[in-house]
Amino acid sequence: MTPPPALLDAAPTREAHASRAVHDPKTPCKHCGLPLGIGWKSEFGAFCCNGCRAVSELLASNGLERYYQLKQGPTAPPPRLRPDGFAWLEQVLARSESASLDGGNDTARRIQLDVQGVHCAACIWLLEQLYRRHDGALDLRINPMQGKAELIWVPSRFDLADYLREAESFGYRFGPDRKEAPRQSRALVLRLYVCLAAAMNAQVFSICGYVGLGPQDGALFALFGWLKLALGTLALLVGGTYFVRRAILGLRSGVVHLDLPIALGLLLAYAGSLLAHVLHGSEAGYFDTVATFIALMLLGRWMQERVLERNRRSLLDAEELDGLATRRRVEGRVEPVSVSALRAGDELWILPGELVPVAGVTLDEHARIAIDWITGESQQRGVTRGEALPAGAFNAGRSALRMAAAEDFSASRLRGLLSASALDPSRGDRRWNFVARAYVIGVLLLSSGGFLGWWLGSGFDAALKVAVSILVITCPCALGLAVPLAQELVQSSLRRRGIFVRNASFFGRALRVRRVIFDKTGTLTSGALELDADSAAQLAALAPRERAALHELVARSLHPVSRALAAALELEAGAILDASVHVEELPARGVEGTIGGRLYRLGRASFALGRPSSASATPRGTVFAVEGTELARFQFREQLEGDARAELEELQSAGLEVRMLSGDGASRVAEACARLGLDASLAEGELSPEQKAERIRSLDREDTLMVGDGLNDAPAFDAAWCSATPAIDRPQLPGRADFYFLGGGIAAVRRALIAARELDRTTRRALRFALLYNASAVLGCLLGWIGPLGAAVLMPVSSLALVLWTTLRVARRCHAWMS
Numbered sequence: 001m002t003p004p005p006a007l008l009d010a011a012p013t014r015e016a017h018a019s020r021a022v023h024d025p026k027t028p029c030k031h032c033g034l035p036l037g038i039g040w041k042s043e044f045g046a047f048c049c050n051g052c053r054a055v056s057e058l059l060a061s062n063g064l065e066r067y068y069q070l071k072q073g074p075t076a077p078p079p080r081l082r083p084d085g086f087a088w089l090e091q092v093l094a095r096s097e098s099a100s101l102d103g104g105n106d107t108a109r110r111i112q113l114d115v116q117g118v119h120c121a122a123c124i125w126l127l128e129q130l131y132r133r134h135d136g137a138l139d140l141r142i143n144p145m146q147g148k149a150e151l152i153w154v155p156s157r158f159d160l161a162d163y164l165r166e167a168e169s170f171g172y173r174f175g176p177d178r179k180e181a182p183r184q185s186r187a188l189v190l191r192l193y194v195c196l197a198a199a200m201n202a203q204v205f206s207i208c209g210y211v212g213l214g215p216q217d218g219a220l221f222a223l224f225g226w227l228k229l230a231l232g233t234l235a236l237l238v239g240g241t242y243f244v245r246r247a248i249l250g251l252r253s254g255v256v257h258l259d260l261p262i263a264l265g266l267l268l269a270y271a272g273s274l275l276a277h278v279l280h281g282s283e284a285g286y287f288d289t290v291a292t293f294i295a296l297m298l299l300g301r302w303m304q305e306r307v308l309e310r311n312r313r314s315l316l317d318a319e320e321l322d323g324l325a326t327r328r329r330v331e332g333r334v335e336p337v338s339v340s341a342l343r344a345g346d347e348l349w350i351l352p353g354e355l356v357p358v359a360g361v362t363l364d365e366h367a368r369i370a371i372d373w374i375t376g377e378s379q380q381r382g383v384t385r386g387e388a389l390p391a392g393a394f395n396a397g398r399s400a401l402r403m404a405a406a407e408d409f410s411a412s413r414l415r416g417l418l419s420a421s422a423l424d425p426s427r428g429d430r431r432w433n434f435v436a437r438a439y440v441i442g443v444l445l446l447s448s449g450g451f452l453g454w455w456l457g458s459g460f461d462a463a464l465k466v467a468v469s470i471l472v473i474t475c476p477c478a479l480g481l482a483v484p485l486a487q488e489l490v491q492s493s494l495r496r497r498g499i500f501v502r503n504a505s506f507f508g509r510a511l512r513v514r515r516v517i518f519d520k521t522g523t524l525t526s527g528a529l530e531l532d533a534d535s536a537a538q539l540a541a542l543a544p545r546e547r548a549a550l551h552e553l554v555a556r557s558l559h560p561v562s563r564a565l566a567a568a569l570e571l572e573a574g575a576i577l578d579a580s581v582h583v584e585e586l587p588a589r590g591v592e593g594t595i596g597g598r599l600y601r602l603g604r605a606s607f608a609l610g611r612p613s614s615a616s617a618t619p620r621g622t623v624f625a626v627e628g629t630e631l632a633r634f635q636f637r638e639q640l641e642g643d644a645r646a647e648l649e650e651l652q653s654a655g656l657e658v659r660m661l662s663g664d665g666a667s668r669v670a671e672a673c674a675r676l677g678l679d680a681s682l683a684e685g686e687l688s689p690e691q692k693a694e695r696i697r698s699l700d701r702e703d704t705l706m707v708g709d710g711l712n713d714a715p716a717f718d719a720a721w722c723s724a725t726p727a728i729d730r731p732q733l734p735g736r737a738d739f740y741f742l743g744g745g746i747a748a749v750r751r752a753l754i755a756a757r758e759l760d761r762t763t764r765r766a767l768r769f770a771l772l773y774n775a776s777a778v779l780g781c782l783l784g785w786i787g788p789l790g791a792a793v794l795m796p797v798s799s800l801a802l803v804l805w806t807t808l809r810v811a812r813r814c815h816a817w818m819s
Contacts, residue, residue, distance in 0.1 A: 031056040032743075033074035034497060049642075049744035051078040055170055064129055070122035076498035077743030078171030079117065079728050080527075086161045087325045087354055088176050090336040093160070108138055108154050115149045116728070117172040118142060119495075130166055134158045149174065185309050188242070188302040195239040195295040198231040202288035205231075209283060225282020232270065232287025239294040240266040242301075258432055258483075261439040261476045262297050268443070269293060269795075272468035279464070286472070292796050300484035304504065307491045326350065326357050329402075342409040350401040356393040358412045361386055363402040366587030368559075370396040372521045372710060380560055382588045392711055398558055414711075432508070435767065443474045450782050462784070469781040473791035474774050481799060482766040482806045489810040490759045498742035499752055506738035509722050510756035512703045516651055516749060517696060517716075519708035520662035520672055520685075521638070523726060524648075524746065529564040530639040535621075538632040539568060546631055549595045550624055553602050556583040557591050561622050562602075564636055590622075600626050605633075638672065643745040645676050650750055658682065659699075661692050663712055692716040707749055709733065724749060762810055766802060773798050 026035045030045075031052035047053040055078045059067055092111060118124060124142050127149075131140040136157025141150045153160060164174050205224040213221055240263070247263040269290050277285035324339040329347040339357040342348070347363070350356055356369070362383045370380045371393045380396045383389065388406075391414040395401040409415060447470040455463035491501060501507070518524050531539060542550065551569045554562035555577055583593035590603015601608040601624075608623035609630060621633040651658050660676075660683035662669050669685035672678075687695065693715035696704060706713065706720035709727035717723040717736045725737045726746070734740040741748030777794060780786040786794070 028074070029077070032077045032498075033071075034077065034743075049077055051080060051171070051743060054078075058170060059126075062130075064126060067122050067126050070125050071120060072122075074496050075119050075122075076495065079742045080726075080744075081168055081171065081173055081728075084164070084168060084173065084353060086164065087327055087336060087351065089161055089164070090327075091325055091338075092176050093155075094336075107156075108152055110150065110152045111160075112148060112150045112177045113174045114147055114177055115142065115172060115174050116147065118144045118147070120144075123172070126170060127167060127172060130170070131163055134163055137163070148177065185302060185305045188298060188305060191239045191242060192295065192298045192302055195235045195291060195298055198235040198238075199288065199291035199295045202228045202231040202235075202291045206288040215281070215283070222282065225277070225285065228282065228285060228287040229274070229277055232273065232285075232290045235291035235294045236266065236270050239298045240270070243297065258436055258480070260436050261443075262480045264440055264443065265471075265474070265476045266290070266294055266297070268447075268471040272471050275464070276468060279461075289472070289793070289795060293799075296796070296799055297480040300481035303488045304484040307488050324355075324357060326354065339409050342405055344405055344407050346405040348403050348405055350395045350403065352395050352398060352400070354395055355414075356389050356391060356395070356401075356403065357414060358405045358407050358409050359391045360389050360403040360405045360407075362389055363404055367395070367401045368397040368587070369393040369401070372527065384588070439474075439476060443471065446474070446778055446782075447471050450778075453782070454784075465787055466781055466784065469786055469791040470778055473777040473781060473786065473794055476770075482770075482802045483763050485803060486759055486762045486766070486806050486810050489807065490755050494739075494752065494755055497748065497751060499739060499748045499755075500741070501739040501752070502734070503738045506722060506752075507756045507759050509702075509738075510705070510753055511760055513656070513705045513722055513753060514703040515657040515659065515699065516705045516707065517659045517661055517699075517720070518746070519706075519710065519713050519716075520660055520669060521664055522709035523641075523707055524644045524660065524672065524676065525638040525640055526744065528567075528639045529560050529636040531564060531568055532635045532637050535632075535634040535636070536568065538634065539565075542632060545596070546624075546626070549593075549598075549600045549626070550602065552578060552581045552595055553583055553591045553593055553600060556593075557585050559585070559591075561634075561636060562591065564639075565602075565634070598626050600624070637675075638668070640672070640675060641745050643747050647746050647750060648676055648678060654750075660684070661687055661695055661716070663687055663689075663692070663710075689713070689715045693719040696720050705749070705753075707746070724752065758810075762806060765809070766806055769802060769805065773802075 028034065029036060029048035029052050031047055034048055036048045045053060047056060059065055092113070093109075115127075118127070124144060127142060128140055131137045131151070134153075136154035137151075138154065139150075139152040143149070151160065167174065205228050208224060209221075213224065215221055243259045243263040243266060246259040250259060270287075273285045273287050273290055277287075325336050326339055326342070327334050327349040328337045328342070329349060334349050342358055348357075348360065362385055365385050367383050368380055369383060369389065371390060389403050391412045447467045450470050451463045451467035453463075454466045487504070487507065490507075494501060521527065539547070539550075547569060550565065554565040554569065557563075578595075581593055581595055583591055585591045586603070586607070588604075589607040590601060592599060592601040592603075594600075601610075603622065605621075605623045606612050608625040610625075610628045621635045623630055624632045624634065648658050658678065660669065660673065660678060662672075662683070662685045664685055666685040669683050670680055673680045673683045684695065689712040692713065696706060696716050696719040700719065700721055702721045704720045705722040705724065706716050707724045707726075708716060709725055711733065713725070714733060714736060717725075717733070723737045725733045725740050726742075726748075727733050728740055728742065739748075739752055741752075777786065777791070777798075781791065
């Protein structure tokens, strides 16, 4: 294997962003508190991204600035969310219960929904404040640990969808109640409580012996000894069996994992204490240490499971196929229906922002769709009556799209993409299999050798004490406690940066990554358009009156071209809209409006100029004209993520191979490569989802990280060794990814790899510490210097020392590599 990339120099090079506007990348964002970073643009102002700026403006305009007083420390930046059409809400409302609270003369309803994006008390306060502003909103209860919200309201007094849309504008999203209770961590908590209680009570009985209680006290001393045995046995039965059962299941599957040495250590420590108790009396037993050891191992495992469940529950659960809903028109009525019930010939109504579940044809005169999620094509597409609609497209228009289904959902291509195989959680760092085997074999050989040597020289009793001492003192605390603690601390630092790891095996697999493959649209690009350099100069050359007129036109349109011009004009001039101006948007042509007695148009050349134009004679572009006279002609390009070029350079300078695979056209891919500084030979375009996956299989040697945001990337995710996505507005892809990230930019990719390598450094040092401790302790046992009781005291002391060292090291290092 090639040496690991030198990623741990976390700060990007000066050359990577020397050409950017002068700013300190470590300056905290005014909203989320995270550093502005190298992807900062001047239009962001005091914020790290447009998302933070937009949410901050919403908070200020709604008088909700107290959010910042409640927010403690940096938080993840708000995500980009595709508008939700709430087709699922109608089905959920039909199953909602009547609430017991008094809603006046009207009937109140109760509903439980899943919620994503809640990170702290400030988030809960904000959602509650938004809810209370609606007349008819009675009660809102949010459980952030489970990612659930219970709402009670009066339907006749306000539309619940209005509140959900409002929450969405602040970066929160609600969905159907699909999340299951956190069974794994909850079961561990119950076991942990019992074992902690057993350990503490056993320690109380042991303290009595340390302060003078002995055999001379008769029945009381014997009672305390038997109580310690009972408590140690209880801890083993409740907590120890968790590791024993998992170790046995692993052996049956032919896998030796970390639960095996932990289970062996627990069983041998208990057996040694039981044997000492039977042969030498209760004063020779150390069941308090056994119970404490079990409690500490459970604590480490609970920390590990809790952080993974928290990251998984931060998102809405991916819809099952039967859970996806749309609207179907039947006998003049439009009603919600599960997509699995769709048949060829059905008339479907797709609301703005909703998914087209099956292929079909358009019934409307004009409509606009976005197909980047399934093909990677960056530009939205206009369709007219009778044109084909692909499954997986989104309605990008401002009104419902009517279509006729051309196939049953069972035959839909979307079904195959949604049914792609989930991530295999068993793929992990194989090094731990070796560590587990070495520990088990080493402990058994050392204890057996010590027993045999002392038996031949000093007899059975002395040999037994040596063997028991070795079994007790060889504590797998580095495996069961220090490693989970380090993972928890690293995960906490990643969460503050908006990076959420969903699969524990990612940290081990990430160490092998030598190649990073990016999708283009929505990953390296933001999904929005921007003016090219010549067009920006033309815009700046317009007279103030003309710029104001152009702003009136584009501010009232949701077309991507209009939004790009509106952003540029607001940045330049901060123009104020005239409420008396009427602007009309004409599908497939452009927008027009009479301003100051003159007709202004923006759109196709033939429309804006009022006369036919030949494509061969007239340069392409969007024309801005007044009374048929051209004022400017704009060309647009995809807007790159602010840090994309710098981050790609950082990855390449660290020794990683960087590639781009896209479903977009070859010309757009080539243009993106030129702007990103990426060798065109390392990029491919016009790839289908299956071709992407096949290309990754041909490249992958268990060393590839795939980063994408569309459903067309799902097969590629399954083919890659590791996967990541910035797309959380639809949970299908994050549900398959190793980690997902929020906010703008792609710096999260490098930070996640840095985190994996820093965690590896910490765990390696913890293992070296444990090896040195165990070697020294075993030597003391073999020489007869340390007996069973001494071993029982040293074991928890060494565990606590290792935990303290791990905490201090990771906390100190995290600040350096996450800044």
